Amino acid sequence: xPGYRRYRRRxxxxxxxLTARFTVLAVVAALAIGGLLAVQMASGDDPALGxxxxxxxxxxxxTNSQGSQESQSYGYYGSPSGYSSGYSAQQSSPxxxxxxxx
Amino acid sequence: xxxxxxxxxxxxxxxxxxxGAVALIMVALSVGMGLVMSMRAAKGPGAxxxxxxxxxxxxxTALIAIGAHGLLLLGDSYLRPGLEGIxxxxxxxxxxxxxxxxxxxxxxxxxxxxxxxxxRWIGPKLWRKMHRWTLVVYVLAVAHTLGSGTDSGxxxxxxxxxxxxxxxxxxxxxxxxPDGDPxxxxxxxxxxxxxxxx
Numbered sequence: 001x002p003g004y005r006r007y008r009r010r011x012x013x014x015x016x017x018l019t020a021r022f023t024v025l026a027v028v029a030a031l032a033i034g035g036l037l038a039v040q041m042a043s044g045d046d047p048a049l050g051x052x053x054x055x056x057x058x059x060x061x062x063t064n065s066q067g068s069q070e071s072q073s074y075g076y077y078g079s080p081s082g083y084s085s086g087y088s089a090q091q092s093s094p095x096x097x098x099x100x101x102x
Numbered sequence: 103x104x105x106x107x108x109x110x111x112x113x114x115x116x117x118x119x120x121x122g123a124v125a126l127i128m129v130a131l132s133v134g135m136g137l138v139m140s141m142r143a144a145k146g147p148g149a150x151x152x153x154x155x156x157x158x159x160x161x162x163t164a165l166i167a168i169g170a171h172g173l174l175l176l177g178d179s180y181l182r183p184g185l186e187g188i189x190x191x192x193x194x195x196x197x198x199x200x201x202x203x204x205x206x207x208x209x210x211x212x213x214x215x216x217x218x219x220x221x222r223w224i225g226p227k228l229w230r231k232m233h234r235w236t237l238v239v240y241v242l243a244v245a246h247t248l249g250s251g252t253d254s255g256x257x258x259x260x261x262x263x264x265x266x267x268x269x270x271x272x273x274x275x276x277x278x279x280p281d282g283d284p285x286x287x288x289x290x291x292x293x294x295x296x297x298x299x300x
Binding site: 018019026052053056 | 103128
């Protein structure tokens with residue numbers, strides 16, 4: 001019986017150690033994947049925000065070529081399409097005042 | 103760099119996506135190992151014990167990754183799902199069906215996985231019966247990823263899914279084929295009595 005208990009304790013310890021090792025590995029993997037996703041987002045290729053970014057760049061360049069000052073009032077939250085249809089249908093952040101009449 | 107391309111404004115969302123992918127991989131590994139164990143496909147001395155340790159460790163890591171995947175979303179200032187949004191299925195406004203399936207899968211994973219530690223109380227028969235449903239967790243995870251995963255159209259995630267879904271599907275079909283008992287593997291060695299040894 002003590003031999004069995006010793007075996008159980010050893011097995012539990014090895015499971016615990018392996019779980020800790022796997023958890024560290026999982027965190028490292030998540031950091032790596034997150035880093036790659038961040039790079040993808042920064043380059044404007046994010047699956048959800050990429051098309052919005054491209055659209056915004058296109059609109060901004062069109063506005064610039066017209067010499068309009070509209071880009072001042074075209075805020076992030078003021079985007080008519082919202083944050084992203086793919087990412088979130090709800091835009092829960094309150095829209096800040098982007099233009100003033102005074 | 104604007105709000106659509108600045109990763110600094112989406113740290114929690116990116117981290118949640120990353121942990122979601124890790125959770126999917128860990129669940130796949132754990133379920134795969136469970137299927138190998140149930141088919142008694144592991145050969146060699148101590149192979150089953152080692153596989154059991156690996157299965158348990160990957161399952162616990164998967165639970166941690168699932169928890170991180172959901173909890174990190176609480177920090178996302180744009181989605182703002184709230185505690186009920188990540189804990190109660192089909193409540194969140196963003197893709198309620200697919201996200202809800204993921205939440206159901208997460209709770210099932212916790213429930214079915216952690217019953218291992220109370221099997222002495224619930225009895226091994228009931229535990230085994232319950233544990234068989236863990237495969238559903240994997241199916242729900244894949245459905246959740248395909249339905250509401252932002253990266254579900256990305257090649258890398260599709261490659262991960264194909265690489266994990268294919269072997270698990272084959273093993274599950276072999277394991278749960280209706281026409282026969284599960285493979286028994288090698289017969290148990292009969293330990294000779296002391297009187298028979300000499």
